[in-house]
Amino acid sequence: MNIIRRIVTALVLAASASTAVAAFPEKPIRLVIGFPAGGPLDQHARLLADRLQAVLGQPIVIDYKAGAGGTVGAQDVMKAPADGYTLMLANTGVMVINPALYSKLPYQTLRDFTPIARTAMQPLALLVNPKVPVNNLREFVAYAKSRPGQINYGSAGNGGISHLVPEMFKTATGLFMVHIPYRGSAPAFTDLMAGQVQFMAESIPQAAAYHKQGKVKAIAVTSRERNPALPEIPTVMESGIPNFEVVGFYGFLAPANLPRDVTAKLSDAFRQVLTTPDIRSRMIAQGADPAFLGHEDFAKFLAAETPRWAEAVKRSGAKLD
Numbered sequence: 001m002n003i004i005r006r007i008v009t010a011l012v013l014a015a016s017a018s019t020a021v022a023a024f025p026e027k028p029i030r031l032v033i034g035f036p037a038g039g040p041l042d043q044h045a046r047l048l049a050d051r052l053q054a055v056l057g058q059p060i061v062i063d064y065k066a067g068a069g070g071t072v073g074a075q076d077v078m079k080a081p082a083d084g085y086t087l088m089l090a091n092t093g094v095m096v097i098n099p100a101l102y103s104k105l106p107y108q109t110l111r112d113f114t115p116i117a118r119t120a121m122q123p124l125a126l127l128v129n130p131k132v133p134v135n136n137l138r139e140f141v142a143y144a145k146s147r148p149g150q151i152n153y154g155s156a157g158n159g160g161i162s163h164l165v166p167e168m169f170k171t172a173t174g175l176f177m178v179h180i181p182y183r184g185s186a187p188a189f190t191d192l193m194a195g196q197v198q199f200m201a202e203s204i205p206q207a208a209a210y211h212k213q214g215k216v217k218a219i220a221v222t223s224r225e226r227n228p229a230l231p232e233i234p235t236v237m238e239s240g241i242p243n244f245e246v247v248g249f250y251g252f253l254a255p256a257n258l259p260r261d262v263t264a265k266l267s268d269a270f271r272q273v274l275t276t277p278d279i280r281s282r283m284i285a286q287g288a289d290p291a292f293l294g295h296e297d298f299a300k301f302l303a304a305e306t307p308r309w310a311e312a313v314k315r316s317g318a319k320l321d
Contacts, residue, residue, distance in 0.1 A: 002244040010226055024084055024262055032088045034073025036066045039185075045089050047282055048273055054267045058108050058158075063286070069160065069320075070094035071105065080113045082255040084262040088115065089162060092248040092309070093160050095302060100310035101159035109302060114258040115251065117270035118293035118301060120250040120283060124165055124222035125207035125230060127200045127216045129192055136241035136313050137220040140199075141173050150174040154188035154197035159182050159318035161248050162188070165201040165222060167316040192216055194288050204229050206289030222246045229287035249291065251298060262270065268294045 031049070033041050042062070049060040065073035074094055090092075093110050108112070116240070126137065134140040144151045155163035159183045170177060180197050181189040184208065192200045193215045206220065208229040211218040212319035220236045221227050223244045236244040252270060273279055274292040283290050293301055313319075 021115040024265060025056055025058045027083070027085060028061050029056065030061050030080075030086050031062050032065050032073045032077050032086065034065055034067070034088070034090065034094060035068030037064050038310075040122070040205055041091055041250065044283075046281065047286070048119065048143045048203070051273045051276055052269060053278055055272050058268075069098055069101070069157065071098060071102065071107075073100075074107050074113075074130075077105050077253070079254060082253050082258045084254060084258060084266060087266070088113070088253045090251065090253060091122070091161075091250055092305075095249075095251065095253075096309045097159060097161065097164065097180040097313060100308065100313040101318055108134045109306070111251075111298065112256050113253040114256055114263055114264060115253055115295055115298040116258075116266050117272060117274075117295070117300060118249055118251040118291060118298045119270060120288040121291040122224075122250060122288050123221050123227055124161070124201045124204050124223070124246065124248065125204050125211070125218045125227075125233065126169070126236070127202060127218055128219040129193065129195045129198050130217050131195055132198050132217070135218065137236060137241075138236070140219055140312065141175065144177060145173075146186065146318065149178060149275050151175075151177045151199055152180050152197040152198040153177050153201075154180050154182055154189055154192055155200070155258065156202075157183065159313060159320060161203075162201050163318065164247055164312045164316055165246050166199065168246055168312055169201070169236075169241075169244070170229070171315060172244055182209055189216070208287050217290065223289075227287055227289075228284050239320070247289075249301075250288070250300075251293075265294050 035041050045062055053060050065076045077086055077088040099105055119123055134143050143284055165297045191197050204227055210216045218230055218233045220239050224237055271292055274290050280290045
């Protein structure tokens, strides 16, 4: 009788768990972004949110927790219940750069979070002030080499991708340029347009808009292929620098130890969103490449990217407390 009772109990528990997962989600899902509203991550979240709501049948509520390069938002999510109702949209910096950059970072990405889905790859554009007398990357390299230490480049802050990509570029070309860090990309763009800095690397959605307005001049993109948002601009590799491919990425994570069935359901929801033709075309128009990876493949991707960016941080000399 005890054996029968145990079997019946196990079947009841399994049925209850199956019903719980089938019912998920039963309330709104909070999506945390560790940066202010209006930036590239916010644009990405808003692009996906409506379709995600339709797939999951519950509202997606965006919650901005800006500060410390996305660390404030990451801590908020890390401490949330692992029930699928709190997610984080993060970029390259939050996921794989910050662990190498901050000496006292309160989280480790693969220890403290459950990867749900990678959704986009985000190339950067290399930009110059329009008054810099060059028309392409080869000319810029020659121009900068003849003026060692006289070319300033702006970034959105120490250790971010807009800082590390120019450092990688300097290593690849042997250039000596001076880094001027700003508190975000907006003031860096302002000084690039004004000529206070002459060079910058920034994500394509913002870069393409300013380039088309004539406020900055795009001279190369960091992806392997040309980008549809800037089809006339060659890649860095096309411009004579071999093997220079540096692409940021966006992805969604949840607190650690999220139940596997909930993880699978959320991951599949993002797969459905990313295979929708209008979402894909709108992402491409913004300059981001739809690049879905499910839970397991995204975890492997993060494990591979982390040491690559750690080396870039080490070479840059950037370190934050």
